[in-house]
Amino acid sequence: MAVxxxxxxxxxxxxxxxxxxxxxxxVPIDDHGQVTDDLRVRxxxxxxxxxxxxxxxxxxxxxxxxxxxKRVDKYSLEPxxxxxxxxxxxxxxxxDDVVGDEARRAAASLDPGQVLLLQNLxxxxxxxxxxxxxxxxxxxxxxxxVDDAFGAAHRAHASVVGVAERLPAYAGFxxxxxxxxxxxxxxxxxxxxxxxxxxxxxxxxxxxxxxLLGQVDTLVxxxxxxxTFLAAQGHGVGDxxxxxxQVDPVRDLLARAEREGKxxxxxxxxxxxxxxxxxxxxxxxxxxxxxxxxxxxxIGPDTAAAFAAAIHDAKTVFWNGPMGVFEWAPFAAGTRxxxxxxxxxxxxxxxxxxDSAAALAxxxxxxxxxxxxxxxGASLELLEGRTLPGVSVLPSRGR
Ligand code: 3PG
Ligand code: MG
Numbered sequence: 001m002a003v004x005x006x007x008x009x010x011x012x013x014x015x016x017x018x019x020x021x022x023x024x025x026x027v028p029i030d031d032h033g034q035v036t037d038d039l040r041v042r043x044x045x046x047x048x049x050x051x052x053x054x055x056x057x058x059x060x061x062x063x064x065x066x067x068x069x070k071r072v073d074k075y076s077l078e079p080x081x082x083x084x085x086x087x088x089x090x091x092x093x094x095x096d097d098v099v100g101d102e103a104r105r106a107a108a109s110l111d112p113g114q115v116l117l118l119q120n121l122x123x124x125x126x127x128x129x130x131x132x133x134x135x136x137x138x139x140x141x142x143x144x145x146v147d148d149a150f151g152a153a154h155r156a157h158a159s160v161v162g163v164a165e166r167l168p169a170y171a172g173f174x175x176x177x178x179x180x181x182x183x184x185x186x187x188x189x190x191x192x193x194x195x196x197x198x199x200x201x202x203x204x205x206x207x208x209x210x211x212l213l214g215q216v217d218t219l220v221x222x223x224x225x226x227x228t229f230l231a232a233q234g235h236g237v238g239d240x241x242x243x244x245x246q247v248d249p250v251r252d253l254l255a256r257a258e259r260e261g262k263x264x265x266x267x268x269x270x271x272x273x274x275x276x277x278x279x280x281x282x283x284x285x286x287x288x289x290x291x292x293x294x295x296x297x298x299i300g301p302d303t304a305a306a307f308a309a310a311i312h313d314a315k316t317v318f319w320n321g322p323m324g325v326f327e328w329a330p331f332a333a334g335t336r337x338x339x340x341x342x343x344x345x346x347x348x349x350x351x352x353x354x355d356s357a358a359a360l361a362x363x364x365x366x367x368x369x370x371x372x373x374x375x376x377g378a379s380l381e382l383l384e385g386r387t388l389p390g391v392s393v394l395p396s397r398g399r
Contacts, residue, residue, distance in 0.1 A: 005396040006171040006179065009047055009146050014056035016112050020142035021047065021172065022159045024151035024374060025062035025080045025117075035083045039357065039366070040151065042087055043374045047148045047172035048115065052090065055112035059142055060084070061098070061121055061159055063152065069125030081117045092117055098124050099137035107141040127158050135162025148172025150179070151375040153390030154382075160390040171394050174374065179391055181350060181371045182382045185318055186215055190348060194314035196307065196338060198223025199321030199355060202246040207384040208320075210253060218263045218314065220307050222299045222323035222334060229254070229266050230287055238272065238290040265310055269300025271324065271331060278328040298324025299334035307334075308341035317342055320353045320380065326362065335359050343368035352379035 012019075023044045028036045035041070044060075051058045065075040081094035092115045097103040106116050118141075121127040126134020135158040139145070145167035147153075152160055153175065163169075171179075185193070195216045197205055202225040213219055221229055224241035231237050232250040257264045267287045272294040273280035284300045285291075299307070304323070311317050319342050323334035336359075342349050343365040351360060352373040360366040373379040382388055 005398075006176050006391070007395045007397045008176050009050060009170045009172055011397070012144055012146070012168070012170050014051055014054050014144065016055060016057070017144055018057045018059060018107060018110065018142040019051055019144045019146055020059045020061060020138070020163060020167065021051070021146045022149040022152070022163070023060050023062045024149040025060075025077060025084070026064050026151060027080060029064075029074075029079055033079045035079055037358070037361065038083055038087065039372070040374050041080065041083050043174050044084075044148055044172075045087055047146060047174060048088060050173070051146070052088070052113050052115060057107075057110035057112060058115040059107050059110070059118065060092075060115065061118045061138070062149065063122040063127065063157075063159075064120045065122070067120060067122050069122065069128065071123045075120050075122070077117060077120050084115075084117065088115065090115065095119065099134065099141070103141065121157075121159050128155075130156055130158045130162050132162065134158050135166060139163045139166035142167060145169045146172045147390055147394060148174045149390065150175045150373070151378050153375065153388040154378045154386075156389040161393050164390075164393040169394050175391070178373055178375060178379070179382070182352070182373065182379055185316065185350060185383065186211075186385065189215065189316040191316070192217040192314045193316040193318075194218040194220060194310050196220040196222070196311065196317065196319040196342075197321050198225070198323045198335070198338075199353075200224035200241055202228045202243050202250060205321070205380070206246065206249055206253075208380050211385045212318070212383060213253065213257060213260070213262055216262065218265060218310050219257065220265045220310055222267060222303070222307065222338070223321050225321075226267050226299070227296055233266075235288045236290060236292075237296070238292050239295040240272075240290060241295070265306060267299045267303040268306065269302045270296040271298040271300055271334070273297050273331070278330060282330060297328075298331040301333070304334045304337035308337050311338065311341035311347070312345050314345070314347045317345060317347045317349045318383075319349070319351045320356055322355050322359050326359050336363055339363050339365050352376070352383070
């Protein structure tokens, strides 16, 4: 896919016209209705600024959480309107409706340069079903469509695909930038290229591990999923996370790496605990000597140093997934070491996924990476080599 060829909002005549912008405002909101991480709101600003500065009538829409086609008050997008207004430096109106009369009236009465946010798209069953009648009503709110919801580009939902088929469609700057950066990892990354993967489940990451293995020079594996790798090498893993049905696929992956001359770095030492608890007893043991009754909750210090060295040796680094239970201080050191290496290396660094982004934020390093993806599932599916429905539906430049 020649992704640089996506037709962006820059090519659109937007002055005085109603523009429906699909955003990914699926942000964490606490019990007091406060947005606790506004990365996705800030990432949406370049496209929205472009539109308001050109006197478009801007209608933003997004999903939040998984309310499954019904109204669920805690998933209201209203708190996001306020945060968006602050970041944008102008009022953002909110309408507690998606495609009904209220939404239609609010959209129709916008003045040039004004911004409106609709209620959560997933309060409507037609959204996830990509129901044609729902897509028709959503499209009818506007004259043009801009997709800037990279984080939802792997969902073939009405606001992502259905509307793009019904209105002149353009990529927003966030979506176009994400696709370009992530696609480059699969095309011609500056070498050596190291990918650092963590997180709890191999089954979630096997497709991306397998596709990335064809591109990388070094694959670094930590987090809960490393224990299935250690098991595949014949080690006991005690009570650690372990996916028995993934042992054979992992063994195949290791054999393939060997054949193709790719380096796979696995933990050589592990921090183990006698319970899954922050205050559990813990000790550091060789990765080959995890005893029954003990479970690995972080990579050990030798491993952290080796992983950091691999990150510093690379010219391109992709990182997805924590190395351990970083939310608990006694098991955060491995993830912190990787985060610090990613933040300080001279390499071009790309970080994907909610957990890694949260870890960077926890360590105060979120602004120290070259590209912090707003997409979790979407970035992984792209790196698996799959075509994202929200990207393939968009016209390319010149069309
Ligand atoms: C995300 O948070 O990964 C995106 O907003 C997509 O959300 P979803 O997994 O609920 O479709
Ligand atoms: Mg750098």
